[in-house]
Amino acid sequence: MRILGLDVGDKTVGVAVSDPLGVIATGVTTIDRVGIRKDTGRVIDYIREYDCETVVIGLPLSLDGDDSIQTQKVRDFRTMLENKLRSSGPLSKVKIEWQDERYSTVEAEEVLIEAGMSREDRKKIIDRQAAIVILQRYLDSMPGEDTK
Numbered sequence: 001m002r003i004l005g006l007d008v009g010d011k012t013v014g015v016a017v018s019d020p021l022g023v024i025a026t027g028v029t030t031i032d033r034v035g036i037r038k039d040t041g042r043v044i045d046y047i048r049e050y051d052c053e054t055v056v057i058g059l060p061l062s063l064d065g066d067d068s069i070q071t072q073k074v075r076d077f078r079t080m081l082e083n084k085l086r087s088s089g090p091l092s093k094v095k096i097e098w099q100d101e102r103y104s105t106v107e108a109e110e111v112l113i114e115a116g117m118s119r120e121d122r123k124k125i126i127d128r129q130a131a132i133v134i135l136q137r138y139l140d141s142m143p144g145e146d147t148k
Contacts (some may be wrong), residue, residue: 001020001048001051001052001053001054002017002018002019002020002022002051002052002053003017003022003052003053003054003055003056003059003135003136003138003139004016004017004018004043004046004047004050004052004055004056004135005017005018005025005050005053005055005056005058005099005132005134005135005136005138006043006055006056006057006073006129006131006133006134007058007059007101007104007127007128007130007131007134008057008058008073008077009031009033009070009127010033010070010073011032011033012030012031012032012033012127013027013030013031013039013042013127013131014027014030014126014127014128014129014130014131014132015030015031015043015046015128015131016028016031016128016131016132016134016135016136017026017046017050017052017135018135018139022139022142023115023139024136024139025131025132025135025136025139026132027125027128027129027131027132028046028050028128028131029046029128030124030125030127030128031043036076036077036080037080039077040077040080040081041084043055043081044081044084044085044088044091046141047091047094047126048091048110052094053093053094053095054094054095054096054097055095055096056096056097056098056099056134056135057074057077057079057097057098057099057134058074058098058099058100058101058131058134058137059071059072059074059076059098059099059100059101059129060101060102061100061101061102064066078096081096081098082127097138099134099135099137100103100122100137100139101130101133101134104130104133104134104137105126105130106132107130107133108126108129108130108132109122109129111127111129112114112125112126112129
């Protein structure tokens with residue numbers, strides 16, 4: 001089963017998904033925000049499409065680790081998504097996890113600059129790339145099998 005990663009912003013939601021083994025995060029799309037109900041509905045469409053068992057949402061804490069205005073907006077997004085999943089029957093077992101997203105956009109920007117992407121092109125996919133960073137951090141933090 002796969003894991004979906006989200007970078008939730010005011011204007012867009014970056015979406016990434018893991019490979020079936022939960023090792024590598026890959027960008028899927030950027031959802032243009034139109035309203036929390038429709039936006040969470042689109043996320044549920046991706047959960048179904050990729051048969052995800054977990055959703056990882058980037059938590060935008062301030063640099064000192066405190067909540068910010070954006071933190072509450074993302075918490076509200078999670079609450080709406082949880083409510084919709086609970087009422088959807090088979091998706092009620094999907095887990096939602098937090099992942100600290102501090103510096104994820106900076107890291108995503110650096111990757112895109114290193115790839116030689118123009119500023120204009122970077123703006124189009126930065127949120128999807130940030131979702132990849134958030135999900136990859138989560139995947140990297142998961143305990144793996146001991147290979148010794």
